Amino acid sequence: MAIGVLALLGFQLVDSAFIARLGTAPLAAQSFTFPLSFLIIGIQVGLGIAIAALISRALGAGQEARARRLGSLVLLIGTATIALLALLLWAIQAPVFRLLGADAATRELIRGYWAPQLLAAWLGAALYFGYSLFRAHGNTRLPGTLMVVTSLVNLVLAPLLIFGIGPWEGLGLPGAAWATVAAFGVGLAVLGRHLGHTDWLSREGLGQEMRESARPFAGIAGPAMVSQLMPPLAAMLAITAVASLGEAAVAxxxxxxxxxxxxxxxxxxxxxxxxxWLGRCYGAGDWDQVHRLLRLALRVIVVWQLGLGLLMALAAPWVALALSGNPEVRDDLATLIRFLLPSYAALGVCMIVVSAGNALGWPLRAMLMSAARLFLFYLPCLWLGAYLGGLPGLAAGAAAGNLLAGLAAWRVLRRILASPRRRASREAKPAVSP
Structure with missing residues (x-):
């Protein structure tokens, strides 16, 4: 999964680097779309969390027929939900981007990009739900492989569609979105073929399963989606502060x-x-293994993110040079890298705690932790920093917010891990599905 995520996120970064070659205005236009793109991703991830949690718990409890019914339901409901959201975001684009601070010229650039980007987001969501189904059944190899394949397809098509080739001029900013549409389409075709060779879906008893599982699904998906929707909301609020610092800062x-x-x-x-994995342990009642898994995960995250963050902070001028040709954007980006990248060790701790809470029957606690991270720590520190010190202050404030959130999440998890096994079981009982 790490290799797949690296490939998937790598091509998104490469897309932004290609768009940066078009100029500061197209890059700023793409940046204004990020909060709404994160909104779609937030909902799809929230649904994916519920998919993986319920199906893995059913498998852990030996309920394979129920796992098949759940797989069919969540694929149908998830894709329909994201389609409706994409249509809504297309309809309200003008007032939303005006509210975010985009001027008329930037909104015109966004308009040509937004329709194919929403189509790409819907295809990506359908692909993600398929990935969630495979992960719930313990298969991470195919999702990871397909992430690499779709990234390579996008990497080949993006420069051709953005800049053109030979006498063909290319599409500019919309070309990046159309490349992603093609890449995700290839991924869905391959995923659908593999899914057809499994027995993980069922057409029988879906109505009854929907009635029985609606409450436990909502109990996980609701708080998980709220947790995932808070980052896009925070991103919208953050970019309004960034927009006050100028176009280069937004880029x-x-x-x-x-x-x-x-x-x-x-x-x-x-x-x-x-x-x-945690869900299967939950279904089997193996809380000792849950504790061991979480301790190991946190050690890996802190060591990896802190080492990577310090290395990237030292290499900030060269990384910024590789990503942007505009000197003003390059200097601002180097400043952001120096402050933010090392703080992601603390952010990673918070993300693991929230993810574990959703898997182990503590969705409300996970949601409150997400809310505290963004609205109690991150945004106040970011706004205060921007007010006091411009872009460097904003970067330092965001880093401080991440650090405070990580420390708070660590304290919450320590209390959970220190609890006796019977207390953990008692807290988890109300979330067990019928």
């Missing part, structure tokens, strides 16, 4: 956002691969 922030997700590849891979 640099967009590149830093891509770099953030890429640098968190191990954390993201663990949040995808660890919950199904």
């Amino acid at each position: 640099a922030w967009g590149l830093a956002s891509r770099l953030e997700t890429l640098s968190l590849m191990v954390v993201l891979a663990m949040t995808m691969s660890l919950p199904p």
Whole structure:
């Protein structure tokens, strides 16, 4: 999964680097779309968490027929939900981007890009739900492989569609989205073929299963989606502060956002691969194994992210040079890298705690932890930093917010891990599905 996440996020960063070659205005236009793209991703990840949790718990309890029914239901409901959301975001694009601070010229650039980007988001969500189904059944190899394949397809097509070849001029900014559409289409075709050779889906008893599983599914998916939707909301609020610092700052922030997700590849891979394992332990009542898994995961995350963050902070000027040709954007990006990348060790701790909470029957606790990270620590520190010190202050404030959130999550998890096994079982009981 780490290899797949690296490939998937890597091509998104490469897309942004290609778009940066078009100029600061197209890069800023793409950056304004990130909060709404994260909104779609937040909902699909929340649904994916519920998919993996319920199916892995059913498998852990030996309920294979129920796992097949759940697989069919969540694929149908998930794709329909994201399609409706994409249509809504297309309809309200003008007032939303105006509210985010995009001027008329930037909104015109966004308009040509937004329709294919929403199509790509829907295809990506359908692909993600398929990945969740495979992960719930313990197969991480195919999702990881397909992430690499789709990334390579996008990597080949993006420069051709953005810049053109020979006498063909290319599509500019929309070309990046159309390349992603093609890449995700290839991934869905391959995934569908493999899914057809499994017995993980069922057409029988779906109505009854929907009635029985609606409450436990909502009990996980609801708080998980709220947790996942809070980052896009925070991103919208953050970009309004960044927009006040100028177009170059917005462009640099967009590149830093891509770099953030890429640098968190191990954390993201663990949040995808660890919950199904935890869910099976949950279904089997093996809480000793749960404790061992979480302790190991946190050690790996802190060591990896801190080492990577310090290395990237030292190499910040060269990384910024590789990603942007504009000197002003390059300087702002280097500043963001120096402050933010080392702080992702603490952010990773918080992400693992939230992911584990959703898998182990503590969705409300996970949601509150997400809310505290963003609205109690991250945004207040970011706004205060921007007010006091411009872009360097904003970067330092965001880093401080990540550090405070990580420390708070660590304290919450220590209390959970220190609890007796019977207390953990008692807390988890209400979330057991019928």
